[in-house]
Structures are given as structure tokens and as C-alpha cells.
Amino acid sequence: MARTKAIAKSAAWAGFDLSTTGLALGVRSRDGVEAFVQTKMLGATKWKGQPAFQLEHVPRMILSLLDALRSDGWTFDGMSLSFSVRQHDMVLLDGVGNVVMPALSWQCNAAADEVRQLREQGAEKTVGRIE
16 A cells, blocks of 8 residues: 555656745646645845845755655656746646646636636735736
């Protein structure tokens, strides 16, 4: 039983998403088991009046996310990796281009209801204009 659990939590695909407010990591095993962890941005600053971050903090944030998944039994040998720095529109694809972790973009018209909800909650005060 323990062997099956270890195999199920072997990450085949991983995708980091870096935004001005945090860093997230989604993983998926070949068996379809998924996990998602995130951390708040360290080293927040401004660049030309816009939210930014100090690059020196990113490695520590990456390690904290990997450690969180490792503590839950995930392993990372032989996986494919994606790193998205465009805000909130990461979509994770497998080796033949199939979506393995879909996500709506805040700039997608299909997310009109989600945009309305975010605006009602005041999200634009933190992240800027949501399209």
C-alpha cells in the first residue's frame, strides 16, 4: 500500500506561477493525482509605481513550496516543469499539448462572473485593474 501511495505522488508535471502577490506550484502525477500550494510574495517592492518583487527571495519561496509538497509525500524525479510569470493565466499541458491543469485567465471573457466577484470583493485595490 505504501508503494502505491509513493507512486501516485510522483510529480510528472509541475507548474510555477509567479505574480506580484505570491508564488504558486501545481503538480500532477501520471495517475492524475494533483496538489497545489502557494506562498505570499517575499520582498515586495514597487517598480515604476507598480507592484514588483526582489528576485533574491524567489529561490527561498520555490524551496518552501517544494518542501511543503515533499512533506505530503510528493517526489520530483523526471518531471516536466513550467514557469509562468504572466499573472494568473498559467495552463499546464502534457507532452502532447493536452491540458492537465486548466485555469481561467483574469483576462478571459469566459471568466466574467469571476471578475465581477473579484471586483465586488475589492481585489482591484491590491492587484490593479482586472479585465
